[in-house]
Amino acid sequence: MTSSFFRAALAATALLGVCSCAAPSGSPAAPHPTPHALILGLDGVRPDAFQAAKTPHLDRLIEAGLVTWDAFAGGADAESDPTTQATSSGPGWTSILTGVWHDRHHVADNTFQGADLANNPHLFARIRAVRPTAQLVSIVHWAPINEHLLRPYPSQASLLLEPGSDSAVAAAGAAQIRDADPAVLFLHFDEVDSAGHSFGYGAPIAEYIAAIELVDLHVGVVLDALQERESRTGEEWLVIATTDHGGLGTGHGGQSAEERTIWITAKGPGIQAGVLTHGPGHTIVALTVLDHMGVHVPSSEGFADEVPFGLLTRDSNPLQK
Numbered sequence: 001m002t003s004s005f006f007r008a009a010l011a012a013t014a015l016l017g018v019c020s021c022a023a024p025s026g027s028p029a030a031p032h033p034t035p036h037a038l039i040l041g042l043d044g045v046r047p048d049a050f051q052a053a054k055t056p057h058l059d060r061l062i063e064a065g066l067v068t069w070d071a072f073a074g075g076a077d078a079e080s081d082p083t084t085q086a087t088s089s090g091p092g093w094t095s096i097l098t099g100v101w102h103d104r105h106h107v108a109d110n111t112f113q114g115a116d117l118a119n120n121p122h123l124f125a126r127i128r129a130v131r132p133t134a135q136l137v138s139i140v141h142w143a144p145i146n147e148h149l150l151r152p153y154p155s156q157a158s159l160l161l162e163p164g165s166d167s168a169v170a171a172a173g174a175a176q177i178r179d180a181d182p183a184v185l186f187l188h189f190d191e192v193d194s195a196g197h198s199f200g201y202g203a204p205i206a207e208y209i210a211a212i213e214l215v216d217l218h219v220g221v222v223l224d225a226l227q228e229r230e231s232r233t234g235e236e237w238l239v240i241a242t243t244d245h246g247g248l249g250t251g252h253g254g255q256s257a258e259e260r261t262i263w264i265t266a267k268g269p270g271i272q273a274g275v276l277t278h279g280p281g282h283t284i285v286a287l288t289v290l291d292h293m294g295v296h297v298p299s300s301e302g303f304a305d306e307v308p309f310g311l312l313t314r315d316s317n318p319l320q321k
């Protein structure tokens with residue numbers, strides 16, 4: 001809306017003798033609120049099992065936001081395509097956090113050998129370039145995410161933690177939300193993937209379902225802290241959650257539908273509730289967070305996605321092959 005619209009609206013309000021006592025959002029006089037984002041990374045959570053499990057806390061996000069149950073990991077589903085990558089944690093989390101596939105980040109497996117983070121940096125680096133003092137925090141159960149994507153570049157993150165359990169990740173994340181002021185907080189939970197490797201991935205596997213229901217409790221600790229903060233401060237955070245891969249049998253890495261098919265959900269400013277079929281690749285997480293943080297990514301950067309997750313049209317995605 002135009003500023004003249006708001007001037008007219010303010011004038012009308014003054015004539016009526018009514019004071020809202022706050023500048024309308026979008027008004028040139030209103031200070032820009034500092035954007036905040038929470039990224040929840042749940043390792044190895046298949047969408048079919050997620051839907052079968054009892055997850056009241058994650059359901060809070062899904063019911064208030066946009067969800068897709070058929071997004072994809074692994075790049076293009078064609079061996080000859082340079083974006084194709086293993087449905088493994090190294091390539092997966094690298095794509096989620098950089099916005100590009102293997103053809104650009106060159107992470108092929110969990111060794112991260114050959115990674116080109118200099119040209120395809122973690123999203124924290126792109127935010128840091130625009131917001132030098134922003135608190136950018138990454139708390140991960142699977143330490144290689146921090147060790148390979150952030151620790152070699154000390155100026156990018158404000159705080160890196162690698163707790164030894166998912167419950168400790170949740171406690172540290174909730175403490176950040178309650179007691180500190182992170183602009184972007186990334187939390188990685190690993191124990192569902194461990195259950196998949198031990199007992200098998202999929203909705204019929206009781207131990208796998210139980211692990212999903214347990215991580216939901218951990219996420220609840222974080223979301224409770226966020227709900228309390230938002231009601232205290234008036235902030236409205238972007239919350240976006242996804243997984244790095246599915247699983248088949250007791251493993252993953254290949255290009256089967258069970259390994260490639262993933263889910264993404266997000267809620268926050270401007271994101272309408274709904275279900276998106278034919279969802280995008282999980283690379284869209286980086287673009288979505290950067291857009292929310294006001295960081296523009298030129299098309300020359302080669303991002304896999306052009307439109308943030310919350311702006312994708314329901315039931316159609318022009319980027320889906």
Ligand SMILES: [Zn+2]
Pocket residue numbers: 043044088089090092193244245
């Ligand atoms: Zn993984």
